[in-house]
Amino acid sequence: MSGTAAHKVLVVDDEPALARALAINLRAHGWEVVTAADGRSALDAAATTHPDVVVLDLGLPDMDGTEVIAGLRGWTTVPIVVLSARQHGEDKVEALDLGADDYVTKPFAMNELMARLRAAVRRSQEVAGPTESVVVVGDLAIDLARKRVAKAGVDVRLTPTEWAFLELLTRNLGRLVPREQVLREVWGPAYEHETHYLRVYAAQLRRKLEDDASAPRHLITSAGLGYTLEP
Missing domain, CATH: 3.40.50.2300 (Response regulator)
Structure with missing residues (x-):
């Protein structure tokens, strides 16, 4: 079906x-x-x-x-x-x-x-990962099982797509994830060149998760390459 x-x-x-x-x-x-x-x-x-x-x-x-x-x-x-x-x-x-x-x-x-x-x-x-998997990044607690993230103990509401983006970066913590991989895994193979999606969603995540979206400490962009969630 x-x-x-x-x-x-x-x-x-x-x-x-x-x-x-x-x-x-x-x-x-x-x-x-x-x-x-x-x-x-x-x-x-x-x-x-x-x-x-x-x-x-x-x-x-x-x-x-x-x-x-x-x-x-x-x-x-x-x-x-x-x-x-x-x-x-x-x-x-x-x-x-x-x-x-x-x-x-x-x-x-x-x-x-x-x-x-x-x-x-x-x-x-979709269910995301093992039930005990909570990743702490600065003042963020990212619960991969329950698909929830809290900032300084306060739950942050993410859309499904925002969560999928964050989850991918979390599962590759500290490693550069190429932008083509992000587009492919979050949106699908047909989106590998739709880079405006990445700019928009990275900005949204920074506004919700960073103390200062203009000077992010965790969600880092490598221009023309991809994204890293820095611990």
Whole structure:
């Protein structure tokens, strides 16, 4: 089965024909589908149906999709896959910076969208490592089993993609992880050249985990090479 029957997807798009086509294809691949045609309905549906992943168009009639991302990120880490006709790099960066996990431009291939949805759900649900594995980095306590990180004893909320990035660096503590490896392991083989993802997510992690994001002590960038989590 291409999807998993237990997985629920919230499709947010104001184009009835596209929303209907997405729903038909997703259900045919074993997904449970909930739809919303505007931002307010999307936020309500997310709160009441608790989807495993959200597919979100940015051009909604009542509010911009970026406002929906911000609204969702105020209380949930559900994976968000943006599906938009906006192809400018700054639109992608803004959506990712607000907390989206992926960005697919229209027109798109259904098989690719399915693969990205599966990857987003897998990142958010997979069990990470041995139960006793807690890595301490400065004032950070990174619990690989429970997929949690605390800073000075206070839990830090990470999105599934932020966690996957941090987990990869933690499992390679003190070693340079090439940027191609990060893209391949966190987002998938098709992303090996999407370096803007790395810039956005590294910046987000630094804002959440470092005392001074402009002078990081732990999440270090080696320009043109990759990233290191320094103990």
